[in-house]
Amino acid sequence: MSATAEILDSVQSGYKWGFETDIEMDLAPKGLNEDIIRLISSRKDEPAWMLEYRLKAFTAWKQMAEPEWARVQHPPIDYQDLHYYAAPKKKAGPKSLDEVDPELLKMYEKLGIPLKERAILAGVEPDPNERPQIAVDAVFDSVSVATTFRETLSKVGVIFCPISEAVRDHPDLVKQYLGSVVPVADNYFSALNAAVFTDGSFVYIPKGVRCPMELSTYFRINARNTGQFERTLIIAEAGAHVSYLEGCTAPQRDENQLHAAVVELIAMDDATIKYSTVQNWYPGDADGKGGIYNFVTKRGACRGARSKISWTQVETGSAITWKYPSCVLIGEDSVGEFYSVAVTTNHQQADTGTKMIHIGKGSRSTIVSKGISAGRSNNTYRGLVRILPSAAGARNHTQCDSLLIGDECGAHTVPYIESRNPSAKVEHEATTSKIAEDQLFYCRQRGLSEEDAVNLIVNGFCKEVLKELPMEFAVEAQKLLAVSLEGSVG
């Protein structure tokens, strides 16, 4: 059998993160209505303005319809058949390891979180002089269970906490910025998120501060039939600098689970926000059963002059991905970047890309998208570059490459370019290639196994994106690519 035929024949190997954690849960009844929203709000001890915000969003959502333009297909989602709140019963914030639910610790272990970090997650403040330092926030279903390094960060004025806490402790900041980049009614899923979001991270970097460590959040959906609606808000004041990374996993289940997050980034003058995602939600089995529906709205506003927002994503999971991390380039000479690797295998569907909206003079954007499709999957890049009349001298460069493994998968490139300033320069390059039989043979003739050969070729294909990830995570991402494609090779 030819190698390609074997690839097509193969089934995906197991999803390593597909375990379920048996923790006593506080679970809201299924369904979505005002009472449920009130319940979420009261569980979170929210002020009245937050509840109002949610209720308004709910009203807006009820009048909206699911978008249909994406190249994804799924049976209708019954929004009344989900739990909108699920939390481990033991209260978060333990003082010693003994107080932490051992199941939670086991989960961290299975997620591959290093032992030291596990202890940190359990609430022990670590030695700030140790390297590398990564502050972690872990969001488990609807609540943030632990945030590390908070004291170290607060010494330089950096706020890194669950957003539910920020609503209570930093209401002015939250009121000012929440929904300022992604308005409630921006789209169907953002409205839903605004109504029912449960947790996520809040980051505030004051003027002139370089965040002394990587910030990172682990998102984990565990409870059955729950939706996860996280909300993340990152604000970088003038001259501030922050690098943030999120990782996501979920148990292996036959039914589909919904994830609809909203992420808003705000960068003022000379500020830089680097936002990296390694998304590995459960993708469903080889027959396309189960998996996460990932409908995410991520948008950054470069409000200040010379501000910069850079999105890097490695997307290997989810049954369906609907996600367009975007930059609104308002400031003069502001910079937007989007580096993406999206891998689809089996029956996965990904419709992902970015939007770069150029408003400021001399604003620049770079888009590098690498789509890898195997099995019967479909991988679509959808990107918008819009140059407004005010954006004199704006520039965009888009590089969009697709790699096919086998003959039954699809790669699609849908670029929209709208330029309303003649001095702007927009360049778009696209390529589609296949892992050719002769490439695999060449590698194998030199002694590499077929799997190593595929990894080498795939990593070569993604190199420009992987090098944008923080060092520690680039290695993880490479491993993840290898694991994701493991089943694709005979």
Place this chain on the structure above:
Amino acid sequence: MLEIRGLTASIGEKPILKGIDLVVPDGEVHAIMGPNGSGKSTLGYVLSGRDDYTVTGGSVTFNGIDLLDLEPEARAAAGVFLAFQAPIELPGVNNANFLRTALNAIRRAHGESELDAIQFLKLARAETKRLAMPDDMLKRNVNVGFSGGEKKRNEVLQMALLRPKLAILDETDSGLDIDALKIVADGVNALRSPTFSALVVTHHQRLLDHLVPNRVHVLAHGRIIRSGGPELAKELEKSGYADVLAAAA
């Protein structure tokens, strides 16, 4: 020792090799010559295990092991190396990384320790220097944007690093200038030992001047129609394949 007995192979339904008998004892270099389309490259692919080629009969043993039974990577580990007539490009894959991965795969298969990046670079730099190749050859992506001659030299570099027991060179000298040709020949000569043998596919006596083969075989229409000593190549260079073909017909 390489022993090929009655080997037949097809591509799809089309028979290409129609009964090859060939023995290459340890330490010997044999040249394979023959008109275009006669099956020379096919022989190299079949020996190294390429998928689209179906072996329909015969046997191949190398140092006593049945080669046809092995996956391509296992054949590589057993010491088989094919210098491709048209080396393949691997976009984004750094040449040094590729070579190190390959070398370590083979070292692993032999139960040897893997080389780290620094150990490998030291080794690779020594070889590039010996082969008069620019250092940046290691930094560039595998064969991407290489000139024809650079690609061929890159094959020789790989051979030098992987130290095969059986090297099959498929027109590695074609399209090379005289200096590059000498480098290819030196590459093979440097490996020569009582435990190394080579099959060298070539159209040119020039390469054989440097290599001096133990035997020369003429392959035509999927069969070896004539074998002889080094003088056979000289004869072919003078009078072409026509006489040999006519005599065999």
